[in-house]
Amino acid sequence: MSTTPSGLMVTEDEATVAQVVEEFIRVHDDLPTSRTRIEDGAPYPRSTWTRAARELGLAGVASPEHLGGAGLGFRGLCVVMESVGRHLALAPLLPTVAMAVPALLACGPTSAATDLLGRIHDGTTLTTLVLGTACAPFVSQTKLRAVEDGTAPGAFRVSGTVSYVVGAADADVLLVIAQHRGIDRLFAVDPSAAAVQVRPLDTLDLTRAAAAVALSDVPAKLISAAADAFPTRQVLAIASIAHSCEQVGAASRSLDRAVGYAGLRVQFGRAIGSFQAVKHRCVDMLVELEGARSAVYHARRCTGQDADQLTTAASLAKVRASTALTSIATSALHVHGGLGFTWEDDSHLYLRRAKSSAAYLGQPHRHLEWLASELLGDEPGRDDIGEAS
Template identity: 40%
Template sequence: MRPTREQEELRSALRSLLTEHQGCDAYAPLTAQVGAAGLAVPEEYGGAGGGARDVQVLMEELGRCLSPLPCLGSSVLTAGALLVSGDEEACGRLLPALADGSAVGSLAWAEQGSWEQEAVRAEAVPGPGGGRHLITGAKEHVLDWKDVDVLLVAARTAHGVSLFEVAPEAAGVRREAVVTMDQTRAQARWLLDGAEGRLLGTDGDGGRYLERVRDLACTALAAEQVGAAERCLELTVEYAGNRVQFGRPIGSFQAVKHRLADAYVLVESARSAALGAAFAADEDPGALPRAAAVAKSVCSEAFSAVAGEMIQLHGGIGITWEHDAHRYFKRAHGAGELLGPPALHRARLAADLGLAAR
């Protein structure tokens, strides 16, 4: 599972641009120069026509620098949901702008802290005149950006969970920013009160769309966690080689060596799990649900452990506000809960294996 030459070139270009442009200012050059927002969007809709492995390269690099860019929420969740819905009219109308970065999208899905489709309580009822629905409900943990142009909402109709396009500025739509532990990834709460929505795909098939999109998002998020954990380890190894205690670098002490070695094993194990999910998404979609559940569980726990070791091995400076260690630790916590905690994905995996065994 070695990266292609094109993927290595993509990684180099992304790292260079992310080093040159900091924070939110990086989105325009990334989308304009390397097409970051449309890597997995088909060429017919203005994208690069790549796959999950290309997205994995992007997400690893974004994770390394704790980038606040909206790629997970817009390029993976929103664009992915449009593609999975099979709604050609909506794809043709919305995807080109999402792919070139001139528009940013959000998928409003979670309720009561859960991404399970059973938790969807937002209600969509047919509106006057037909062809439209009126949606009422509250959506939590929606990945946020300063300007949202495309809003997709999961809501329940008489036929089951369905997916709708809702204008962000429409009547009955309100967005509330929320305070999160991880301040590098903004989230919002969306409140809908009779907001008009256009059905995407087939009424009642939204649950199937969301399951597929969650697997793709877990795969992308796992790659981000690997990139961030790898950077944590790099910074810690560098510090252990420079910090002198009792007349020698602390990295020369056997106990510190063991802890760094254990962290290295965690990073590489997580990388394997994330790679497995990305290859499944591209080559064996039937295996993706299991591979994505494994990747999200393994990578969440690995990142949390390595970020914790980063703080411990840095000592006093690791708990200061000025050092980046706390930012990685907070991202590890937030990413671990996003799209469901590791225990949830292990339960998904166990249930799937149980069904397969019967």
């Protein structure tokens, strides 16, 4: 009898979803295609995303069917994120589907949230979540403030600056978590408004666009329920778990590339994969990968649990996925030898992703400090997790 806890294994249906997504990526959004777009400075084509949303249902993969989604739930989203991470696909899954959609679903059945979800699901609208400064574990310490406009019910004005927002330059709508009367609320902002400045950034990760966003008393529409505080902590924890799944996918592909190259590269008349030092390095990479995957899959099971359990699992998954991807991407580059240090090889793209992902939504050492504080009862250190550094 199997002793594997329910939820830690990939089901047959999930494996099918992963296969379909990866086939679509190989045709429309594979890494060679992405490299060409990066080198040419070409944007990610909207037509590709619209096709992915309408033919595969990627934009609504986690949304329930009665809201126009695919109904695969958070597990389905995690499967998709892992597949996307393997190929470093440029598709806006992280900002729109892993961050913005859970935020909208957390608002409940408000008409504003439902309307925006419908536009996201059909692939016509891209959005992202604009976070102020936050502290591990996913507790908002926002720089963004909202005041009532007074011109109409639900009309507000939002002000503040955020130095790093994934997907902001391509977004049609900015979802802003801002404080109003001391509690977090979710607002929608038009990025084309005169009072909004979106400045694209030159980032380490060439496969993930980000921008600085400045809001100067910009008109905003309240999206979350007027009577309730927006559940920032839970939404950020869910987004972080999805992000960790993406990191596991990238780590898995890095390992596969390293093992494949070690079997082909011949030195001293033998494949370098036959040398004990290379064998041990690859085994260490596999151990790191499976440890991270277990932590991430456990966190995936904790969605729907109370906020403390979810946050703890998400924080642990963030630590394991970030450290594993950084270690594996570095080792994979070394296995490739001198080739791994060249622009033409893809190893540096995975290492760039590892470094930027580790900084996003909280540095691993800050999450470890908080996890230790939970066990020991000490005051945790604080760190910006809404912005990369």
